[in-house]
Amino acid sequence: MNHYTSLLGIFKILCISSLTLLLSCQSNSPTNTITIATSSNMQFATQRIADQFTKKHMISCEIITSSSGKLMAQIKEGAPYDIFLSADTKYPNELHKLKLTSDSPRVYAAGKLVLWSSDKQQTISLDALVNPNINHIALANPKTAPYGKAAISVLRQLPNFDAIDKKLVFGESISQTNQFIMSHSAEVGFTAMSVVKSKQLNNQGKWIEIPENLYQPIEQAVVIIKRNQPHFTDIELFYHYLFSEESRKVLKDFGYSVSE
Numbered sequence: 193m194n195h196y197t198s199l200l201g202i203f204k205i206l207c208i209s210s211l212t213l214l215l216s217c218q219s220n221s222p223t224n225t226i227t228i229a230t231s232s233n234m235q236f237a238t239q240r241i242a243d244q245f246t247k248k249h250m251i252s253c254e255i256i257t258s259s260s261g262k263l264m265a266q267i268k269e270g271a272p273y274d275i276f277l278s279a280d281t282k283y284p285n286e287l288h289k290l291k292l293t294s295d296s297p298r299v300y301a302a303g304k305l306v307l308w309s310s311d312k313q314q315t316i317s318l319d320a321l322v323n324p325n326i327n328h329i330a331l332a333n334p335k336t337a338p339y340g341k342a343a344i345s346v347l348r349q350l351p352n353f354d355a356i357d358k359k360l361v362f363g364e365s366i367s368q369t370n371q372f373i374m375s376h377s378a379e380v381g382f383t384a385m386s387v388v389k390s391k392q393l394n395n396q397g398k399w400i401e402i403p404e405n406l407y408q409p410i411e412q413a414v415v416i417i418k419r420n421q422p423h424f425t426d427i428e429l430f431y432h433y434l435f436s437e438e439s440r441k442v443l444k445d446f447g448y449s450v451s452e
Contacts (some may be wrong), residue, residue, distance in 0.1 A: 195440070197302075197402050201451045204367050208446060209237060213234050214452070215281060215306050215386070216282075216391075220438065223249050223347030224252070224406055224423045224426050225251070225254055225423075226251060226252075226253055226254070226255070226274045226275065226335045226423065226426055226427050226430055226444035227253075227254045227273050227275075228242065228253055228254065228255050228256065228273070228274065228275045228277060228430070229238065229256045229258075229263045229266070229267065229271070229273040229275065229276045229277070229320060229363075229417075230255055230276075230277040231257075231259055231260045231261075231263065231278055231279035231337075231338075231366075231412070232257055232258065232279075232332075232337070232365040232366035232367040233255045233303055233339055233366045233383075233384035233387065233412075234279070234385070234386065234412070235255070235367065235387075236264040236390035236391070236392065236446065237386050237390075237442055237443060237446040238255055238257075238277060239255060240243070240442050241433070241434065241438075241439045241442050241443075242255060244442070245400060245429075245430055245433050248261050249421060249426075249429060249433075251426045251429065251430070252285065252336045253288075253338050253430070256273065257365075257367060258364075258365055258367075259279075259280045259284060259332065259333065259336045259337040259364060259365035259366070260279045260280055260283045260338060260400070261333075261335065261336025262277070262296065262335065262364070262365070263276060263278070264278070264283040264284075264286065265310070267287060267292060267413075267417055268287070268290065268292070271351055272284060272419070272422060273374075273417050274416065274417060274423075275414065275415070275416055275427060275430060275431060276293075276370070276414065276415050277296075277300070277412070277414050277434075278338075278347070278412060278413055278414070278415075279303065279336040279337065279338040279339060279358060279384075279412050280364075280410065280411065280412060281297055281412075282338075283409050283411065284297035284413040284414070284415040285297055285413075287415060287417075288415060292304055292417060292418055293418055294415070294416040294417070294418045295415070295416065295419060296415075297333040297413035297414065298413060298414055298432050298435075299411045299412065299413050300412060300413065300414050300417075300435065300443070300450070301411075301412050301443045301448035301449065301450050302410055302411050302412065302448060302449040302450075302451065303339065303384050303385065303386065303396060303410040303412055303447075303448055304384070304385040304397045304402075304404065304410070304447055304448070304449070305339060305343060305346070305383075305384070305398060305401075305402040305407060306382070306383060306384070306385045306386055306387075306388055306402060307375055307381070307382055307383075307399060308380065308381055308382075308387075308397060308398075308399035309373065309377065309379060309380045309397045309398060309399070309401060310373050310374050310376065310396050310397035311379065311397055312397055312398050313377055313406070314326075314380060314398070315404070316398060316399065316400050317381060317400065318346070318402075320358070321347075321352075321356050321361075321380070322326050322334070322352045322355050322356060324347075325379070326359065326379045326380055326443035327379055328359055328360075328361050328372070328377060328379060329356065329359045329360050329361065329378060329381060329382075330360075330361050330362075330363060330369045330373050330377070330378035330380070330382070331343040331344065331347075331360065331361075331362060331367050331369060331381060331382040332362065332363050332365055332368070332369045332382075332383075333363065333364055333365070333366060333367055334362075337363075337365055337366060338364055338368075338410055338412075339382065339383065339384050339410065340362070340363075340366075342382075342408075342410055344410065345380035345406070345408065346382075346406045346407050347360075349406060352419045360419050361377070361378055366383055366384055366387065368452040369381050369382070369383055369388055370383055370393070371386070373397075374393075374396065375388045377407060378403060379382070383399075384445050385401065385446070385447035385448075386448060388447075389445070389446050389447045392444065393423070410431070412448075414431065414434060416428070416431055420429040438451065444446050448451070
């Protein structure tokens with residue numbers, strides 16, 4: 193009888209231990225997922241912020257990346273995004289006017305424009321864009337990508353714009369522009385500082401910062417998309433986390449300006 197009682201006790205302990213381990217594993221796994229539509233310039237920064245957020249709050253994040261204009265168009269068509277991190281304030285404001293957001297847009301950072309080449313031997317400057325060894329200059333589509341709009345604004349101020357204009361090649365977004373530069377399809381190109389400061393690309397070629405007085409500030413705004421979201425509390429949590437000191441540090445590390 194004592195032997196049977198002992199075995200029964202061991203069995204109970206094993207069951208309790210197994211249940212405890214199972215609950216522990218479940219508690220360390222994200223239970224909900226929020227979908228973040230982010231402009232291409234924010235791709236790497238958003239991923240780092242989302243990783244930190246998931247680790248802290250056990251809420252997973254799915255990140256969709258494209259140009260701000262395309263993401264806005266998708267949201268207008270009913271794309272199931274929860275949060276929109278735009279590269280400007282124009283597109284979030286347009287969505288807000290259409291009553292597709294939970295609140296008015298809020299600026300989370302200001303981006304910076306750079307001229308970049310993946311060839312470390314390439315001479316990089318605005319004056320050098322007329323050089324005969326530069327045949328293609330990449331930039332994002334100014335109609336849908338705020339960084340492309342900033343880049344064309346800079347170029348049109350140059351006295352030799354007519355000579356440069358025929359060299360321009362346009363990507364659908366900063367991501368495609370980066371591909372043009374990385375593949376040497378374009379000798380140089382305009383991109384976001386956050387791209388060249390990313391872990392993935394910070395040792396690729398060389399770049400210069402474009403003086404900020406040559407283009408309008410690239411203020412970037414965020415909005416929560418209004419739709420039937422049972423996990424709205426999780427979405428709000430990420431929204432507020434974006435403005436936390438932890439996220440602000442990430443944004444600064446990627447070259448963004450953030451309000452103090």
